[in-house]
Structure formats: C-alpha cells, structure tokens
Amino acid sequence: MNKYQQKIKLLEGYYIRNHKPSLDSSEYIKNLENQISNSLPANYLDFLLNYGGFAFTDVVYPLLESNEVDDEQVLSVCFGMLPGDSYDLIRNYHTFKDRIPPNFLPIACDRMGNLVCLSINREDRGYIYFWQHDAEEIVDDSEKFGYPEEVYLVAQSFDEFIIYLEKLEDDDE
Secondary structure (H helix, E strand, O other), X not given: OOOOHHHHHHHOOEEOOOOOOOOOHXXXXXXXXXXXXXXXXXXXXXXXXXXXXXXXXXXXXXXXXOOOOOOEEEEEEEOEOOOOOOOEHHHHHHHHOOOOOOOEEEEEEOOOOOEEEEEOOOOOOOOEEEEOOOOOOOOOOOOHHHOOOOEEEEEOOHHHHHHHOEEOOOOOO
C-alpha cells in the first residue's frame, strides 16, 4: 500500500480513464523533466505514478495565505500521464507556462479554470500554490517569492497538500 492510498479512498477519488494508459511512465517522466528543466520532487512523483489522471467530487483544501476566513477551494482533477487528453500534465504545462509564474508546474485544476501548481525550483521548491485564472499580471520581485496577489500558498509540500484535502461538508442549513 502506498502512502496516499488510504487518503484517496476516504476522498472517494476515481481515475479519469477506466484503465491506466499504456505508455512507458519512465519515458514520460524523463520527457516532462526535460521540458521543465527540473526533476520532480519525489513525493509528487510517487503520487503521479500512482494517481495521475485522478478526479474528485466535493473535495476541498484551504488557502494558507488568504485574507478570507475559512477560504476553501475545490479540487476537481489531478493531471496525469494522459497523452492526447485535456488532463495530460505535459499538455497543461504548455497551455499555461506563459500565464503562470515560470517556476510553476500546473498539477491540478478546479471546475472554474483555476490551478493547483507545484513550485519546481527556487527557494520554495516543492511548495503547492493556488493560481487564480485571472492572475495574469506581471510578477513583481518585491512580493513574497515574487508572486502576484492572486497566487496563494496552499502547502509547503505535496504530502502536506494531500493531508489538507477534505470532503466538502454538506451544509443543510
């Protein structure tokens, strides 16, 4: 049993496709790392190899640096090794690389076009961020880690991000 299996089961996630794609995962990872000019953090790589291309219903996570009290975001899909699919990790990297901070790799999304991103280099390597889709402003080095206002810290590691994921509570009131 890998370290994410129990949490994923509790969150009632499911694979986007009914079967794992028939591709050489080591070749895919090598190709991705060449394109991003960095290696993937080991904890994210472990998740990607086991749960890439995974979707959720009613799963939320907090924004650690939001001004809003109890600000939660919904997680819909974790991108995976899905060549030819709109949820393919490499495809999403190329779609967003000129719109997100240059050290970000988009790893998941919500239904509104917002992204969950992994910092792949700099002093915050391995941190997880929420990128609001209208955050396409010029990055200013005077801000923390040089990110625009619409980028929020979610977790300081991928494992921490998984720990923060929770089923959305039904509010019957």
